[in-house]
Amino acid sequence: MDNVLSAVLVLGIMGGVFGAVLAVAARIFHVDQDEHITLVREALPGANCGGCGYPGCDGYAAAVAAGEAPPDKCVVGGLPVAAKVAEIMGIDAGAQEKMVAFVHCSGEEGVAKKFFDYTGPQDCVAAMRFGNQGPKACQFSCIGLGNCARACQFDAMHVENGAAVVDREKCVGCQACVAACPKDIIKMVPYNQKVLVGCRSKDKGAQTRKVCDVGCIACMRCQKECPVGAIVVKDNLAQIDYDKCIGCGKCAEVCPRKIIHPQKIYVQTR
Amino acid sequence: MFTSLLSISLGAILINNFIFAQFLGICPFLGVSSKMDTAFGMGIAVTFVMGLSSAICWVINEYILMNLGLAYMQTLAFILVIAVLVQLVEMFLKKSVPSLYTALGIYLPLITTNCAVLGVVLLNVQEDYNFIESVVYGITGGLGFLVAIALFASVRDRLQFADYPKAFEGFAISLVSAGLLALAFMGFSGMQIW
Numbered sequence: 001m002d003n004v005l006s007a008v009l010v011l012g013i014m015g016g017v018f019g020a021v022l023a024v025a026a027r028i029f030h031v032d033q034d035e036h037i038t039l040v041r042e043a044l045p046g047a048n049c050g051g052c053g054y055p056g057c058d059g060y061a062a063a064v065a066a067g068e069a070p071p072d073k074c075v076v077g078g079l080p081v082a083a084k085v086a087e088i089m090g091i092d093a094g095a096q097e098k099m100v101a102f103v104h105c106s107g108e109e110g111v112a113k114k115f116f117d118y119t120g121p122q123d124c125v126a127a128m129r130f131g132n133q134g135p136k137a138c139q140f141s142c143i144g145l146g147n148c149a150r151a152c153q154f155d156a157m158h159v160e161n162g163a164a165v166v167d168r169e170k171c172v173g174c175q176a177c178v179a180a181c182p183k184d185i186i187k188m189v190p191y192n193q194k195v196l197v198g199c200r201s202k203d204k205g206a207q208t209r210k211v212c213d214v215g216c217i218a219c220m221r222c223q224k225e226c227p228v229g230a231i232v233v234k235d236n237l238a239q240i241d242y243d244k245c246i247g248c249g250k251c252a253e254v255c256p257r258k259i260i261h262p263q264k265i266y267v268q269t270r
Numbered sequence: 271m272f273t274s275l276l277s278i279s280l281g282a283i284l285i286n287n288f289i290f291a292q293f294l295g296i297c298p299f300l301g302v303s304s305k306m307d308t309a310f311g312m313g314i315a316v317t318f319v320m321g322l323s324s325a326i327c328w329v330i331n332e333y334i335l336m337n338l339g340l341a342y343m344q345t346l347a348f349i350l351v352i353a354v355l356v357q358l359v360e361m362f363l364k365k366s367v368p369s370l371y372t373a374l375g376i377y378l379p380l381i382t383t384n385c386a387v388l389g390v391v392l393l394n395v396q397e398d399y400n401f402i403e404s405v406v407y408g409i410t411g412g413l414g415f416l417v418a419i420a421l422f423a424s425v426r427d428r429l430q431f432a433d434y435p436k437a438f439e440g441f442a443i444s445l446v447s448a449g450l451l452a453l454a455f456m457g458f459s460g461m462q463i464w
Contacts, residue, residue: 006338011347014330018354029361055369126431 036065036088043084044074047153051075051174064089075099075173098191100171101157101178105142105185106198106259109162111213113137123147128182137211140201142185148177194247195240199259202235214257222251222260231260275406278399280461282410288386289418290455295386298377299419300444308373309423310416315359315374317412319381320390323352324408327391328401348391349382356382386415422451 041061052073054060063069064085071089072082078098118127118135124147127134134143144162151157156170157177164177168191178186185200197216201208205217218236230244231251238251238260252260288294295316302312327348335341360378363371371378381387390411394404425447434443 003339007340007343010334010338010340011343011350014334014347014350018350022354022357025358025361029365031365058372121431121433123431129431 037061039088040064040085043077043081043088045076045081047076047174049076049153049172049174049176050179051172051176075175078172099173099188100168100191101148101166101173101175101186102189102196103142103148103164103166103186104196104198104200105140105163105183106214106261107136107138107141107163107212108144108160112141112162112215113211124180125182134183138201138203138208138215140183140185140199140203140215141212143183147180147182148186151176151180190242193240193242193245195245195249195252195260197231197238197240197259198261199237199257202237204236208236214259216259217257219256221254221256225250225254275403278403278407279410282407283414283417284455284458285461287414287418287455287458288389288411289415290452291459292386292389293452294389295384295415298380298384299415299422300441300448301380302374302377303419303423303444304426305373306420306423306427308370309419311367311370312374312377313412313416313419315363315378316381316384316386316415317409319352319355319359319384320387320412320415321405321409323348323355323387323391324394324404325401326351326355328394328399328404331395332401344392344395345388348388352387352391353382386411418451418455422448425451 037058038061041057044057044061046057048056048058050056052060052069052075054063054069054073060069060073064071064073071085072079074081074085075098077084114135115131115133115137116135118130120126120130122145124134124143124145127143127145133139134141134145136143142163144159144164146157146159146164148164149157149159153176154170154172154174156167156172158165158167164181164186166177166186173188175188178188183200189196199214199216201212201215203211203215205219208215208217216236216238218233218238220233222231222238223233227248227250228244228246230241230246231238232241233239238255240251252258282288286292289296289299298312298316303309330347330351331341331344335343335347340347356379359381360371363374363378390408394407397407399407426444429443429447432443438446
């Protein structure tokens with residue numbers, strides 16, 4: 001009987017002491033949960049895409065509640081969500097321009113020369129392990145094995161004829177594909193941008209000619225033609241300043257490689 | 271003294287590795303090993319809990335349970351200690367490393383039921399280790415777990431691009447490669463230290 005009693009007593013006391021320790025620890029390590037976090041979190045779409053630059057919707061909600069992030073960073077929710085978040089936080093939403101992803105490569109099958117035939121795992125990172133550039137001869141080209149398409153949760157990214165293409169209407173600008181692309185050729189561009197350079201090759205013109213039928217050869221004609229000086233050839237590559245561009249389309253007309261695309265046409269024909 | 275500690279350490283990390291030789295703590299080993307940094311965090315957390323629970327459990331066993339003739343309550347008392355320690359670790363991580371806290375998720379409270387932790391404190395009693403030996407065994411046992419889970423995380427990293435049959439996808443191939451790793455660790459089992 002004594003034995004049972006002492007066992008019960010000892011374990012009871014141990015439990016009590018540990019409970020007290022935990023209670024004290026809970027005080028010390030207490031994390032203040034701002035009620036704004038919960039509210040903002042509920043207003044967000046919950047896709048956890050990371051487009052805002054924070055780790056998931058929870059991370060962004062915490063940053064907003066702490067006053068560290070503006071309310072209009074959610075690219076999936078756009079203006080409606082920004083308005084709601086701003087209302088919860090009691091601040092102005094501000095204007096937000098819609099950004100969409102764009103693949104700076106037009107090297108589809110038959111246009112971009114092959115370096116070798118690739119039959120390994122259908123994954124861009126895996127293909128990159130061969131020669132550090134994948135099966136196409138241009139080291140800046142889209143590999144076309146669809147890491148971006150798999151990363152896209154909104155069905156806006158597809159590999160067509162060996163090169164990735166963005167569906168601008170479906171794209172919410174979450175940047176998942178930007179992060180997924182091992183070649184770093186997917187960039188965010190303004191939705192309303194009329195012309196875009198579908199190439200990212202920084203090779204010299206002669207080299208680009210060797211490996212691709214449409215790559216930018218840095219001939220400077222677009223730069224000379226642009227009335228507002230928005231397109232500049234830098235690092236052997238035509239680059240558009242989206243703030244200056246007025247969308248006249250003259251660069252696209254003179255481009256001998258037809259690599260500067262008027263946007264809408266680009267999406268529909270390819 | 272030093273050689274006995276060295277043999278305990280080497281034994282816990284390589285020869286009698288908790289995962290590969292004693293097959294304890296397989297659940298977090300398989301569950302949290304898909305990413306290197308979370309695997310590493312899990313390994314550190316388990317090492318911490320194992321070391322600390324070895325120390326506390328030794329004191330409780332030696333001065334309370336043994337004195338009162340309550341050795342048969344060991345398992346119960348040890349589980350109590352481990353649960354409290356895990357709870358503490360959880361609170362600490364939630365406060366100071368929230369990203370690791372969310373990454374570990376359900377596997378963090380599950381350290382409580384990680385049989386490697388209970389295993390180490392019970393083995394301490396079974397082997398009749400003194401205080402220092404117990405702590406060393408606990409910490410190095412945790413390091414063994416860390417080595418195992420980090421190795422396995424890097425193996426799984428490479429598995430992503432491996433070309434295996436469709437039927438092996440997911441956990442099947444993970445278990446096969448874990449088995450092969452354990453087989454490799456069996457190579458240590460013949461080692462004799464002094």
